[in-house]
Amino acid sequence: MMTNKLTPLVQSYRQQQRCLAGFNINDIYDLHAVALAANELDLPFMAMTYPPVAELNGTYLCRKMVDGFAQIANNDIFLHLDHSTSVDLCKRAIDDGYDSVMIDGSHGSLKDNIAMTKEVVAYARSAGVSVEAEIGKIMGRDVVVKSEDDYLASVADVKALYEEAGPDLVAVGIGTAHGFTPSTPKIHFNRLQEIANAIPAPLVLHGGTGIADEDIQRAIKMGIAKINIGTIVHSTYMREAHKEIDADIASAYPPVVMKSVIPRVQAVVLDRLKAVNPHL
Numbered sequence: 001m002m003t004n005k006l007t008p009l010v011q012s013y014r015q016q017q018r019c020l021a022g023f024n025i026n027d028i029y030d031l032h033a034v035a036l037a038a039n040e041l042d043l044p045f046m047a048m049t050y051p052p053v054a055e056l057n058g059t060y061l062c063r064k065m066v067d068g069f070a071q072i073a074n075n076d077i078f079l080h081l082d083h084s085t086s087v088d089l090c091k092r093a094i095d096d097g098y099d100s101v102m103i104d105g106s107h108g109s110l111k112d113n114i115a116m117t118k119e120v121v122a123y124a125r126s127a128g129v130s131v132e133a134e135i136g137k138i139m140g141r142d143v144v145v146k147s148e149d150d151y152l153a154s155v156a157d158v159k160a161l162y163e164e165a166g167p168d169l170v171a172v173g174i175g176t177a178h179g180f181t182p183s184t185p186k187i188h189f190n191r192l193q194e195i196a197n198a199i200p201a202p203l204v205l206h207g208g209t210g211i212a213d214e215d216i217q218r219a220i221k222m223g224i225a226k227i228n229i230g231t232i233v234h235s236t237y238m239r240e241a242h243k244e245i246d247a248d249i250a251s252a253y254p255p256v257v258m259k260s261v262i263p264r265v266q267a268v269v270l271d272r273l274k275a276v277n278p279h280l
């Protein structure tokens, strides 16, 4: 069983009103950019693979890729499976040595969410792997919500999920959305405060791309100990790569293209790390 360093870290971050940044990464190039930015500020970070990345490359290869970067990182890199709706995929990631998995049962009933989370927690415990659960909904992409009640995490549900299933981190629906949003999402800070008063777990804020810096910092003061940032990283990566390739498609050569792209992605990551760590 590996030593779990992540859960104590995020627990201490919640106490200290600090926050670990998690970045959705897709391959060696965007991971490279994130690792360079984190080194620049001397910070640990979380490298998060969405299920399509974990499925395409295999969880074993993702683990080995991050192990390679651990050799050049000044601080810990925690490998995380993000938004898995599959218990089976969580188990594969745990078997292949991920540091953390998210089981996202937020789309079904509370009863099913608790049951799925409980199963993953039981499996992860013996391997020393952290588990993140979700309650309420993060809007955007294919998540369509009808009303506020549909996405806003209820305090009673958060307590039930936490107490019955025992996840290490809890992602809460408080009004944020994945990706670029037409207007700045309205975050329900009152609800965040009520949730933070109800459970001691480190809380997770999803939808980092569209959240204003001052809202990120306010949420951290209230118990958010991990933030997920994805779209702004991969969209910068794709846009900049597209520009470079388009400039001379006949002779576009990946290492040359990426040599120009990596520093541009790194700059975006650095900017987000500064927003999450205003004390630096």
Ligand code: 13P
Residues within 6 Å of the ligand: 024, 082, 083, 177, 178, 179, 180, 205, 206, 207, 208, 209, 210, 228, 229, 230, 231, 232
């Ligand atoms: P963004 O894509 O809005 O940054 O959100 C990422 C996220 O929350 C991943 O879980």
